[in-house]
Amino acid sequence: MSTGEEREREDEVLDAFARHLDLQRNLSGHTVRAYLGDVASLLEHCREVGVRLHEVDITVLRGWLLAQQRRGMARSSLARRVAAVRTFSAWAARAGHLPADVGARLRSPRPDRHLPVVLDVPDAGRLLDAARERADEDEPAGLRDWAALELLYASGVRVSELVGIDIGDVDLAERTVRVTGKGDKQRVVPFGVPAGRALTAWLDRGRPRLVGPRTGRALFLGVRGGRLDPRTLRGQVHRLAAQAGVADLAPHGLRHSAATHLLAGGSDLRTVQEVLGHASLSTTQRYTHVTPERLRAAYTQAHPRA
Template sequence: MRLSDAVSAFIDAARLEYGYSAHTIRSYRRDLTEFAAFAGDQGLHELADADLELMRSWLWERQQRGLAPSTIARNVATLKSFGSWLESRSLVPGNPASRLRTPRVPKALPRVLSQEQMDRVLTRVAERASGGDPEQVRDHAVLELLYSSALRVSELTSLELDGFNRRERSVRVVGKGNKERVVPLGVPAAKALERYLADARPQLLARSTPEAPQHHRALFIGNRNAAPLNSGAVYRLVSRELEREPGGGPSGPHTFRHTAATHLLDGGADLRVVQEMLGHASLSSTQVYTHVSMERLAATYRQAHPRA
């Protein structure tokens, strides 16, 4: 079996059988395509050639090019998943990546906005939406929902109309691994969503050409031909708003998720409740926000206490 065919079969299995997110699928495809190209450059095209030595050579070459440890760590994870799948399908006698070592990646605390900063962001967006422009009304609903429910961007863009429960003020979300959960949302987010659904969404639908497919199930739709809102548009929206707020670190939608989780813990929410809300499989993934809260507390102490 050729290595390229095995890669294609693995990507199909990851997408169709295991229900991995679109982001994970893109990472797997990119990493394994580059790995197969590296093998091909050395005249190695068969699956049997993809042994531990070849994998180590590829990772070493990437390290020599100066790729970040986090990128190399992702490459190792991809190879291990690929190797495990190959072994499970009896395509190889054992997982060739099982002995790969993952480089240590320094853990950086996520960027989190203060309550005052988040209030400023949402107030600015609400003021623009007050003019009635359908795109601004939609963007206001998107940002309110991201902060209120701490959704991943992929979860937000895959929301469907019947997933919004007005009476219970909640959304039904399909997260990683196709796991479904119900997440509450606050009054401002619910009101922004209701306004979007009543006024802005019908206007955006009306812009589509007669031959354009109608995506009646998608909760959020884009500006052209009523196609579902994509993650790139949400990234651009969030980045544009966060550029106006001081503070280093990433400026994508995950900043809203980090901020929401941290504010919940600051307000006294139980860690396991926050874990369930975020859709984390492991409590350790949620515990990073307790460190963020402690860092914020320490920073406030150092700034305010006279004998700090």
């Protein structure tokens, strides 16, 4: 088989794998794109080392991961690549593209224990005050960013979830928002009065001025009228953090801060898990800080021999 024919066959296999992920695994569009990119990277490595798809074995897979690690890829990204290739390997073996499920023996690296920046309550207030002060200029982008940051902190949603919210997902009367998380799982999350006030200002005075042919039902819009790009919001969070004089952080830092402040304020882990949309309680435990003071107070209150 020529090189061109081999590439054409690989493209056909990737297309079939994409259909499998989309139709049978019910994964989000973001995850499907990430998995396809990971498998495409593996196939590129195979071409570099002169191995065809049907010749892939565990040694080739480990060599590919080692090459990624030497290029400085984070453990979290390596873990996702392992998950992608294990999924691909199992599917490809069933579909006859591989002689066996060679990825079954592939082990995922231990995840990094690095946690994102967490703002304390006063600094979180300063960041949101900076966003509100910019919104006082009554420019659509400023009103949008104020509403977006208030909702990020109030609800603890992921930035990918935030930009995917439609107008119909927001109930201002009940102060709740419906978000679609990983695996297309939906949950309803409450938000407070400040976030409701910012959202009302955005809907009344900001969003109508950005509406265009590409708008649809998106809640948050970019300057051209389409759905807000997560990269735009990330840049705005960095700029507002600098303006407020607080630690630099990404939108995920607001999610992590919200979870930490909920726990410190008395919420139990199960409630925080539900708000964040974590499938596993262990994930919630990793994403939240438990202070020694809170541990001591909980112990004193609950233990009969405290």
